[in-house]
Amino acid sequence: MDKRVTTINGAALEYVVAGSGTPAIVLLNGAGGPLEGWVRLLASLEAVSTVVAYNRLGIGQSSKPSEPQTGDVVVSTLRALLESLDVHPPYILVGHSLGGLFVNLFARTYPSEVGAVVFLDSAAPADSTLIEEHGTGTQRFMQGVVDAVFGRDQLGEAACVPETVEMIARAGPFPPVPVVVISGDRPPRGVPPAVRAARTRNQEGLVALSPLGEHVVASKSGHFPQISEPGLVSEAIRSVVERVGGSR
Numbered sequence: 001m002d003k004r005v006t007t008i009n010g011a012a013l014e015y016v017v018a019g020s021g022t023p024a025i026v027l028l029n030g031a032g033g034p035l036e037g038w039v040r041l042l043a044s045l046e047a048v049s050t051v052v053a054y055n056r057l058g059i060g061q062s063s064k065p066s067e068p069q070t071g072d073v074v075v076s077t078l079r080a081l082l083e084s085l086d087v088h089p090p091y092i093l094v095g096h097s098l099g100g101l102f103v104n105l106f107a108r109t110y111p112s113e114v115g116a117v118v119f120l121d122s123a124a125p126a127d128s129t130l131i132e133e134h135g136t137g138t139q140r141f142m143q144g145v146v147d148a149v150f151g152r153d154q155l156g157e158a159a160c161v162p163e164t165v166e167m168i169a170r171a172g173p174f175p176p177v178p179v180v181v182i183s184g185d186r187p188p189r190g191v192p193p194a195v196r197a198a199r200t201r202n203q204e205g206l207v208a209l210s211p212l213g214e215h216v217v218a219s220k221s222g223h224f225p226q227i228s229e230p231g232l233v234s235e236a237i238r239s240v241v242e243r244v245g246g247s248r
């Protein structure tokens with residue numbers, strides 16, 4: 001993995017560019033996830049088209065954030081990075097976990113720049129209130145303990161989720177582009193049935209964002225299908241590249 005660092009808006013961003021061709025595949029990590037999390041996919045994807053993965057601010061060798069990492073800031077930074085790398089739209093946006101919120105906002109804000117979207121066990125806007133609405137008292141207590149012991153970066157993207165969700169709600173409609181939602185079918189132990197049912201509904205809601213939406217269940221995976229079932233994920237991404245009209 002040939003990692004490099006560039007400067008965007010005065011901040012360092014660590015990134016990888018591999019492969020060639022269009023449309024470019026842009027990978028967005030989950031919260032706190034490093035770009036190494038894509039290592040099992042890169043070899044297969046770079047054989048399909050250009051692939052860009054990067055560490056958002058606060059991760060790896062990227063700079064610590066100096067302003068709240070709300071969705072609009074994350075999207076703006078990503079667009080500036082792609083422009084600086086001379087990687088042009090339309091993009092195939094792939095968002096894992098929290099990265100799904102940023103993909104969602106990007107597609108609504110710049111619909112003409114998006115060729116297709118892959119939500120990879122992604123967060124849906126409605127997921128942000130699952131624990132409060134359906135979680136047990138123990139889960140809420142333990143989350144408070146974690147925040148108290150380890151702290152919560154008030155500028156970090158996780159702390160800005162409520163603002164990001166509001167931005168998605170205020171943004172324009174989701175474009176009618178191909179959408180593939182890949183959902184892990186093995187939730188962590190202890191997840192209450194109500195939470196699991198609600199999240200399943202929210203995943204179906206992501207499918208319904210586009211008339212071209214499809215749902216793929218990763219039956220052998222939990223939250224990281226790109227690690228446990230990389231072939232399934234790679235094939236899903238390749239399929240949307242072909243639908244958009246990929247060329248080398």
